[in-house]
Amino acid sequence: MNAIPLKELLDGVAETGSVSPVTAVVTDSRAVGPGSVFIAIKGQRADGHDHAAAALAAGAVAVVAEHEIPGLPRERVFAAGNVRDALIRMGGNYRARYTPVLAGITGSVGKTTTKEFCAAVFSAFGQTVKTEGNQNNEIGVPGTLFRLSESTRYAVVEMGMDNRGDLHKLTLAARPCAAVITRIGVSHIENLGSQDNILAAKMEICDGLPDDGLLVVNGDDARLAAVAPPRHIRKIQFGVNSRFAQVTACDIVSGPQGESFRIRDRLHGDFAASIPAVGRHNVYNALAAYTLATRLGLDPARAATALADYRTTGMRQKLVDHEGVQIIEDCYNANPDSMRAALETLATLGACGRKVAVLGDMLELGAISEQAHREVGRLAAQGGVDCLITFGPGGALIADGAAAAGLAEAHPCQTKEDAAALLRAYCRPGDTVLFKASRGMAFEEIAALYCGRPM
Incomplete structure (x- = not known):
């Protein structure tokens, strides 16, 4: 994280005239050091408010908390109510300083793998920041945004959700120029009640897109194929079976080392591709990344070749x-x-x-x-x-x-x-x-x- 004045970082969160430079935003009190802002989150196992005094003693510029903390100076402890929302706003304030080509990735299944494919492709064209692991929530998304810098040309931000409104907040902070929705499944149906409600929640990612923003969707998913985005958004479909998709895959051959196939692109022609990931579902994830990159203007041959640079993460296949x-x-x-x-x-x-x-x-x-x-x-x-x-x-x-x-x-x-x-x-x-x-x-x-x- 590059230095940012405290006043600018807390814009819309709390009032302060301080221009003290902030060089880190942390939610773990053990990571506090000089120049950091500590976010006091009340979790299931620990309450960050109990560590606020120690954070200030360790050199924190400020503490953002749910409420005032007795005995601590008000000019350094800022009561923000919902500190998770405050953290998202701070991430958005920091992101506003930089102008990378930033893509948001969401969906019921495959979003982390798709994010990794997108990062592999973008990295072939310039310095790329990506969400680490699956840190895709109200803490992880700001954490990714805080890693942006002047040298960042591309960024891939994974965005998850549990309820309506979650993606709305995240996308307004990240301000992507393009977004991918991988598939509408039944994850979180316990909270949202139906796949139609899940679709509506996922479509909130469009709220942060600019005029002429790009929405890339899986055309083999019936709900995504039929959904109409806001008028200012361009919708592009990829798929294997969809006759309406601009980008499809054919001649798919599966093996123990991964998948090989031919990308058929209505705009740019055909390209051979291979990915070091097993399963046809990963062909969809790779197609999403290729479609996103090429519709953002990147060279299709290089994008197709770069899919082979994908590396699996964590415990995924x-x-x-x-x-x-x-x-x-x-x-x-x-x-x-x-x-x-x-x-x-x-x-x-x-x-x-x-x-x-x-x-x-x-x-x-x-x-x-x-x-x-x-x-x-x-x-x-x-x-x-x-x-x-x-x-x-x-x-x-x-x-x-x-x-x-x-x-x-x-x-x-x-x-x-x-x-x-x-x-x-x-x-x-x-x-x-x-x-x-x-x-x-x-x-x-x-x-x-x-x-x-x-x-």
Whole structure:
């Protein structure tokens, strides 16, 4: 973060005449140092207000808090009410200093991977700032904006949401010139009630787009294909099957090292592409990045080539070999769409051996949860899974659905240790094992137990 006067940073948050330079905005009191502003967030485990005095003693220029803190100077502690909203506003104030080509990425599934593909492409053309990991909320988005500088030519900001209004705030702070919506699924349906409501919430990303802003959407998603953006927004579709998409993929060949395909671009012609990511769903993510870059004026041949520079992050479809058994660790998140995609990937990678799926709960599905879990079990059975091992209450429903669809080897487990033991007893060299569940299930622990790794 480059230095910014406190007065400018807090514009619209709190009144101050101080022009003291701020060089960091932190939410962790342990990271406070001279020149920083500490945001006192009240969390489930700790209350930042309890650390405000220590932050000032450590050299913080100011503290932004929900309320006044007795015993601390009012000229350095600013009561802002909702400090998360205040942090977003501060991120927007800092972002206003710089003029990168900034793209916002959202969607029910695939947004982090799409963000990484976009960053890989933009990086081929100039210095690029991207959201680290999946830091896509009211804390993570400002954190990304604070990393902008005069040398930043491109920025890719992932934006998540839980409720209506969340994306509205984030996009007004980030002020993207273009946005991508990957897909409308059922994540957060517990809060929003329907996929139509999820679509409306995702479309809030347009609120921050300028006149003639660009909206790139998945044309194979029926809701996104039909949605009409505000009149000042250009909508461009990509897809595999859509006849209305400007950019499509054909001649897709899947393999253990990734996907190869041909990009068919109505404006620029055809280009060969290959990506080091397995699964057809990743072809969509790559197409989104290519479409975004080329419709922003970047060279299509270089953009297509740069897709190969993508690197996976965290626990998303990480391929590991364990004593001849191929493991797909996809433990970061799960919803019905990503479960379907992961099972399709397992079918492709496990074509020459037995296919084992270790599946668990998909969280935040609300009233559709039971039906969705049973449906995943049915998909596993019909997709050629040879052995299904599950953990968790949702996992038990997956096992029930698989057994009802005719899968004999469907085993719900009471503990992660039981699941790992079943794997050790069943698997042999040449098999492929998929681990997949929502992040809260920590399925990487089952993988670690099976492989004998520290957890």
